[in-house]
Amino acid sequence: MVSIKATAMVVTLTICLLAADTSAVYNECCRRYMKTKIPFALIKGYSVQTLTELCPINAIIFHTWKGKACTNPALKWVMDYVERLRNKAQIVHNRTSKLQN
Amino acid sequence: MNYPEDDQSDYDYGNYTYDNYTYGDDWVPPCSYQNNNSVERVVGPYIHSIICILGLVGNSLVIVTYAFYKRTKSMTDVYLLNVAVADLLFVATLPFIVYNELSAWSMGPVACKLLRGSYSVNLYSGMLLLACISTDRYIAIVQARRSFRLRSLPYSRIICAIVWTVAFLLSIPTFYFYNWYEPSHIGQIHMLEGREQNLTHILDDFLYKGQEENLTSRSPHSVCEFRFTDNNTAWTTKIAVPGIQLSVGFLLPLFIMIACYTAVIVTLLRARNFQRHKAVRVVLAVVVVFIACHLPYNMVLFYDTVTMFQLQSCGASDSVEVAKTVTQTIAYLHCCLNPVLYAFVGVKFRNHFRKIFQDLWCLGKRYIAPRRFSRVTSEVYVSSRRSVDGSSENGSSFTM
Numbered sequence: 468m469v470s471i472k473a474t475a476m477v478v479t480l481t482i483c484l485l486a487a488d489t490s491a492v493y494n495e496c497c498r499r500y501m502k503t504k505i506p507f508a509l510i511k512g513y514s515v516q517t518l519t520e521l522c523p524i525n526a527i528i529f530h531t532w533k534g535k536a537c538t539n540p541a542l543k544w545v546m547d548y549v550e551r552l553r554n555k556a557q558i559v560h561n562r563t564s565k566l567q568n
Numbered sequence: 569m570n571y572p573e574d575d576q577s578d579y580d581y582g583n584y585t586y587d588n589y590t591y592g593d594d595w596v597p598p599c600s601y602q603n604n605n606s607v608e609r610v611v612g613p614y615i616h617s618i619i620c621i622l623g624l625v626g627n628s629l630v631i632v633t634y635a636f637y638k639r640t641k642s643m644t645d646v647y648l649l650n651v652a653v654a655d656l657l658f659v660a661t662l663p664f665i666v667y668n669e670l671s672a673w674s675m676g677p678v679a680c681k682l683l684r685g686s687y688s689v690n691l692y693s694g695m696l697l698l699a700c701i702s703t704d705r706y707i708a709i710v711q712a713r714r715s716f717r718l719r720s721l722p723y724s725r726i727i728c729a730i731v732w733t734v735a736f737l738l739s740i741p742t743f744y745f746y747n748w749y750e751p752s753h754i755g756q757i758h759m760l761e762g763r764e765q766n767l768t769h770i771l772d773d774f775l776y777k778g779q780e781e782n783l784t785s786r787s788p789h790s791v792c793e794f795r796f797t798d799n800n801t802a803w804t805t806k807i808a809v810p811g812i813q814l815s816v817g818f819l820l821p822l823f824i825m826i827a828c829y830t831a832v833i834v835t836l837l838r839a840r841n842f843q844r845h846k847a848v849r850v851v852l853a854v855v856v857v858f859i860a861c862h863l864p865y866n867m868v869l870f871y872d873t874v875t876m877f878q879l880q881s882c883g884a885s886d887s888v889e890v891a892k893t894v895t896q897t898i899a900y901l902h903c904c905l906n907p908v909l910y911a912f913v914g915v916k917f918r919n920h921f922r923k924i925f926q927d928l929w930c931l932g933k934r935y936i937a938p939r940r941f942s943r944v945t946s947e948v949y950v951s952s953r954r955s956v957d958g959s960s961e962n963g964s965s966f967t968m
Contacts, residue, residue: 500596515752515753516751516753528753
């Protein structure tokens with residue numbers, strides 16, 4: 468009898484769990500790269516996709532006015548862009564910290 | 569690949585008219601696996617809850633039968649009980665996994681490790697135990713002379729202990745490398761704000777979340793997936809975990825089952841027994857159902873593992889994910905079919921099973937009956953207990 472009660476409870480729990488409101492989940496991954504270069508002017512920022520997490524390849528994702536773009540971190544122009552974005556940030560950081568000091 | 573050298577033109581974004589700039593098909597956004605998401609969201613919960621309920625009922629009945637009616641007398645009994653336990657644990661974790669997959673792993677890091685880990689342990693133990701059952705049947709039927717020595721009860725308990733230990737050891741990478749986190753390529757976006765004004769740029773370690781319009785509405789979204797500290801471990805483990813699952817969790821039991829059951833069928837067909845055809849059909853059903861349930865998923869898993877690191881289009885990778893989701897559901901179905909294929913085909917088992925229903929009916933009467941009839945119903949209960957059980961200590965478990 469105990470096991471029947473337990474089963475009934477688990478079944479109810481199952482239905483409750485699965486009927487619960489579930490939000491949309493989007494796991495994005497780059498699976499290939501852009502073959503052409505993006506103009507630097509389009510870029511708003513970047514993020515890094517690494518093989519060490521859930522995605523199977525490394526990639527630099529540039530966030531542009533046209534949307535996200537997957538690029539190959541092995542390419543020179545890609546890392547140049549990243550470097551340029553970092554430098555810009557560094558310059559602003561320096562200016563801001565000078566102003567505040 | 570040849571890329572034009574970086575000319576200064578794109579620095580000069582004041583004059584640049586990127587509105588006219590069209591990439592056509594060459595613009596490569598990250599894949600969002602939309603088809604797989606819709607399959608998971610619509611089909612997943614409903615089919616999984618059916619599997620879960622069927623699996624809970626079927627495997628609970630097997631366990632209840634062994635616990636209260638049928639003492640584990642033979643090697644086969646021990647294996648069948650262990651398979652039922654493995655399958656029951658598996659279907660019990662299933663709704664939690666489905667819920668978490670759909671709710672950005674809202675149950676947190678401990679649930680992540682426990683659910684992924686126990687999924688793996690139950691998968692391995694279930695599959696290896698099915699292989700054990702096939703060898704047990706091979707010894708009983710083909711090597712009948714040696715069977716008294718080899719099919720002893722302590723021997724089978726040792727084998728089950730080994731199976732569970734091996735299943736646990738094979739799941740250590742899963743326990744260790746599955747982590748609960750927010751993927752950095754989704755959660756950490758290094759933005760340059762106010763591009764035109766050339767004003768507020770930020771440092772890498774100074775993250776602005778939700779700068780983009782589509783990010784503002786996004787709540788932190790966690791996953792329960794592999795995470796590694798270095799690329800080499802990532803490479804090896806991402807290949808090794810599905811590789812071991814394919815070889816030890818599918819191919820090894822498959823080969824053992826095919827070898828053992830082929831010998832069993834050959835022996836049965838030679839025998840002069842009028843029930844042999846029924847036995848052959850049962851054996852064939854066991855093998856056919858195993859292959860039908862697990863072969864599609866393992867083929868997709870193999871294809872996915874082999875092509876994982878190759879560059880592919882979003883359409884192709886989405887299709888593979890859909891195929892994986894669908895075939896995995898078919899593989900889960902095996903948990904509900906095991907009680908039918910292994911336990912309930914036995915005549916003795918069905919008799920015990922009938923007794924359970926008789927007892928439940930009597931108990932039901934006892935509970936539903938009003939208080940004033942309690943003496944009468946308890947007499948009915950006691951008499952049923954005597955007639956059905958034979959052994960009194962089993963019946964006492966039902967007095968609760």
